[in-house]
Amino acid sequence: KGLLYVLITAILIYILSWRSIEKVLNSQRIIEKINQELEESNRSYMEVFHELDRKQVFLKALMDSIPDYIFYKDCKGIYQGCNKAFEIFSGRREKEIVGRSDFELFDEAKAGMYVHEDEELKKSGGPVNSQEAVLLSNGKKAYLDTVKNLYRDTDGSVIGIIGVSRNMTAHKERADRIKYLSYHDVLTGVYNRAFFLEEQVRLDRQEFYPLSLISGDVNGMKLINDAFGHARGDEFLKQVASVLARCSRSGDVVARVGGDEFLILLPKTGLKTAGEIAEKIRTTLDKEYLDRGEIHPDIALGYATKEDGTQTFDQIMILAEDLMYRRKLLEQRSVHSSILASIRTTMFEKSNETEEHAERMAQLSRWLGKEVGFPESKMDELELLAMLHDIGKVSVDQNILMKAGPLNSEEWRQIKKHPEAGYRIANSSPELRHIADGILCHHERWDGSGYPQGLAGENIPLMARIIAITDAYDAMTQDRVYRKAMPREAALTEIARSAGTQFDPELVHAFLRIMASVEK
Numbered sequence: 001k002g003l004l005y006v007l008i009t010a011i012l013i014y015i016l017s018w019r020s021i022e023k024v025l026n027s028q029r030i031i032e033k034i035n036q037e038l039e040e041s042n043r044s045y046m047e048v049f050h051e052l053d054r055k056q057v058f059l060k061a062l063m064d065s066i067p068d069y070i071f072y073k074d075c076k077g078i079y080q081g082c083n084k085a086f087e088i089f090s091g092r093r094e095k096e097i098v099g100r101s102d103f104e105l106f107d108e109a110k111a112g113m114y115v116h117e118d119e120e121l122k123k124s125g126g127p128v129n130s131q132e133a134v135l136l137s138n139g140k141k142a143y144l145d146t147v148k149n150l151y152r153d154t155d156g157s158v159i160g161i162i163g164v165s166r167n168m169t170a171h172k173e174r175a176d177r178i179k180y181l182s183y184h185d186v187l188t189g190v191y192n193r194a195f196f197l198e199e200q201v202r203l204d205r206q207e208f209y210p211l212s213l214i215s216g217d218v219n220g221m222k223l224i225n226d227a228f229g230h231a232r233g234d235e236f237l238k239q240v241a242s243v244l245a246r247c248s249r250s251g252d253v254v255a256r257v258g259g260d261e262f263l264i265l266l267p268k269t270g271l272k273t274a275g276e277i278a279e280k281i282r283t284t285l286d287k288e289y290l291d292r293g294e295i296h297p298d299i300a301l302g303y304a305t306k307e308d309g310t311q312t313f314d315q316i317m318i319l320a321e322d323l324m325y326r327r328k329l330l331e332q333r334s335v336h337s338s339i340l341a342s343i344r345t346t347m348f349e350k351s352n353e354t355e356e357h358a359e360r361m362a363q364l365s366r367w368l369g370k371e372v373g374f375p376e377s378k379m380d381e382l383e384l385l386a387m388l389h390d391i392g393k394v395s396v397d398q399n400i401l402m403k404a405g406p407l408n409s410e411e412w413r414q415i416k417k418h419p420e421a422g423y424r425i426a427n428s429s430p431e432l433r434h435i436a437d438g439i440l441c442h443h444e445r446w447d448g449s450g451y452p453q454g455l456a457g458e459n460i461p462l463m464a465r466i467i468a469i470t471d472a473y474d475a476m477t478q479d480r481v482y483r484k485a486m487p488r489e490a491a492l493t494e495i496a497r498s499a500g501t502q503f504d505p506e507l508v509h510a511f512l513r514i515m516a517s518v519e520k
Contacts, residue, residue, distance in 0.1 A: 069144070069165040072151065075158060077101050077118055089165070091137030110134070118161055121148050131168075142169045185256040187234055188241035196255035199265055203253075204306070204313050208267040212274035212305040213313075215320040216244070216281075217328055218260040219298040226424035227343045227394050236297040243288070243297075247281045262299070271305040278303050300328035343394055343425065357474060361386040364470040367518075371510045374462075382463050385438040389467050392422025392439065416451050419443050438463040442471065445502045465504045469495060469511050472502075488515075 063070050063083035071082040079097050087094055090105055102111035113132075121128045127149040136142050146165040150158050183195035191199075203211055218240055225233040237260065244254045244262055253265040266274055278301040285297060302324025306316045365386035366379055374382060393401060396418055400411045407415065419440050426436035441455060441464035448456030476491040486494070492515055499508035 067167070069167075070163070071097075072160055072162040073118070074160045075122075077115060077161075079105070080160065086165075089136060117146075117148060121150060121161060122158075125150065142167050143172045144168065185241075188238050188256050190241045190245055190262070191253060191255040193255060193257040196253060196257055196263055196265070199253045200313060203265060203267045206309060209309075210268065210270050210305050210307050211313075211316075212266040212269040212271065212303060213316050213320045214264040214266065214274060214278050214281075214301055214303045215317070215324045216240075216262040216264070216299045216301045217324055218262075219300055219328065221260040223343075223425065223428040226421070226428045227391075229395060240285070240297045240299055243281055243284050247277060247284055249277075269305070271303070274303040274305060300324050302327060343391060357478065358387040360474050361389075361467070361470055364474065365466055367514050368466050368470060368507065368511050371514050372466075372507060374466075378463075381434060382466065384432075385435040385442075385463050386467055386470065388422075388426075388432065388435065389439055389442045389471065390418065390422065391425055391432075392418035392420065394425075395421040416443075420452050435463070437461050438467065440464075442467045444468070446504050447501045450502075460504075465507055469503050469507055472498075473511070 060083075064085075066083060067085055069083070069086040069089045071086050072080050074080055079100055082090075082094055082097055087097070090097060092105070097105065102114045105111070106114065117128050117130055127147055130146050130148075131143065132146070133141060133143050144165045145168045146163060148161055148163040151160055151162045153159050183191060185192045218237065221233055221236065224236055237256070240262070241254070241256060244264065248254050248264055248266075251267060252269075255263050255265075257263050264277075266277065269277075281299070281301060285299065302320045302322065304316045304319035304323070306313060362383045365382050369379060369382045396414055400407065400414055403411070419442060423436050423440035426432035426439050432439075438461055441453070441460050444450035444453065444455040444460045444464060445468075446457060446460070446465075448454055450460075473491055473495055476486045476494060477488055479485045492512060495503065495508055496512060499505040
């Protein structure tokens with residue numbers, strides 16, 4: 001009976017509570033499902049979180065890799081972030097920038113300008129562009145091109161300002177250099193013809209009258225280039241340009257308009273003042289260079305003035321150039337003489353040649369010329385050639401000229417250029433032009449094996465054949481850095497042995513007769 005009672009009781013309890021048990025079981029299943037969904041949601045969230053974190057790291061790395069200065073602020077102008085380049089620009093780390101305003105980061109003037117730009121941006125709603133010159137944290141000046149724009153949330157509401165500044169310093173410097181070169185002469189630094197012509201048009205107006213013009217042409221440039229090379233000629237031009245610029249006033253336009261030609265525009269300047277400036281240029285050149293006892297630049301100057309609109313600028317140019325050319329004709333001979341004296345001094349300083357050598361050469365050549373019936377009218381010419389036949393050596397490296405040992409092939413090549421260099425120098429000067437051929441040919445040989453042209457026999461000018469003998473004799477009988485002097489008899493023997501090969505045989509016989517006579 002007890003067992004039956006228990007069974008019946010259990011059945012009654014199950015019947016009465018099965019619905020509650022079913023609800024509990026269903027609730028448990030629901031809780032398990034919710035837990036699964038929560039776990040899935042958490043996994044999804046973590047994936048999104050990590051993805052967002054990766055994207056933030058990527059975007060930060062991307063921003064930091066950009067050389068432009070990138071920053072962003074909230075609507076109140078408080079900085080929210082920046083890239084590495086902006087840190088360098090501001091001289092602060094990002095954590096020192098975030099949370100601060102422009103007035104806390106920059107000086108008052110600069111901060112005020114940035115805030116004003118931000119306000120303009122908010123009003124316009126569009127991008128704002130600005131250019132400015134700033135000092136970087138390293139103290140260097142830079143030119144920035146900045147673009148600012150609003151950034152918005154997904155609803156389109158403005159949440160801040162983002163800005164990008166590009167350092168345009170290199171670009172601006174290139175642009176400035178190109179602009180400078182388009183208006184300036186590269187060699188001298190003064191203005192060029194293109195700029196001069198623009199200024200001529202701009203200044204040729206009533207408000208700038210009287211408008212004066214100084215025209216200048218450097219004297220002796222061809223002679224300098226031929227004697228000392230174009231590098232020395234370039235130095236002359238730079239020295240002249242420097243004096244022209246220093247003697248001119250603010251507002252004057254100094255320009256190199258040709259190889260050795262300069263022009264100066266002088267607005268609101270009368271003829272008397274233009275003449276005073278021209279004289280100041282001449283005296284400055286003399287004072288700075290002539291007193292040093294060296295070859296100095298010289299320029300012939302002419303000037304004219306346009307008083308009003310009744311004259312054309314071309315007429316003024318012609319008047320100034322006419323005066324300049326007249327002065328050039330008057331000054332050229334003295335300038336050339338001065339340059340030639342300096343060239344001769346330089347020749348003696350650089351080589352084994354001496355004043356005594358030149359004088360001995362002149363005497364020997366005059367004796368030989370007279371012996372072979374050389375006309376008296378040509379004796380001065382022969383004597384001048386004897387003294388200046390080696391003038392081309394001014395263009396040869398002094399180390400080669402004074403070398404004690406034998407010359408190598410390249411050094412010989414340089415030495416063999418001096419007759420041609422001397423020829424160019426002589427042809428550049430009216431005083432020497434008549435001996436230019438003698439200078440060119442004084443190293444030619446009777447058998448045609450000489451230089452530079454390989455002339456033979458009587459195709460070699462007579463004066464050059466005379467100089468070849470007297471120069472060889474004097475060289476052999478005088479001490480040189482590379483050997484001692486030969487006895488007189490040995491030198492004459494060598495001259496006789498070279499008759500018909502190196503020297504004109506008839507001239508050799510005449511020279512031997514002279515030397516025998518001199519000995520007696």
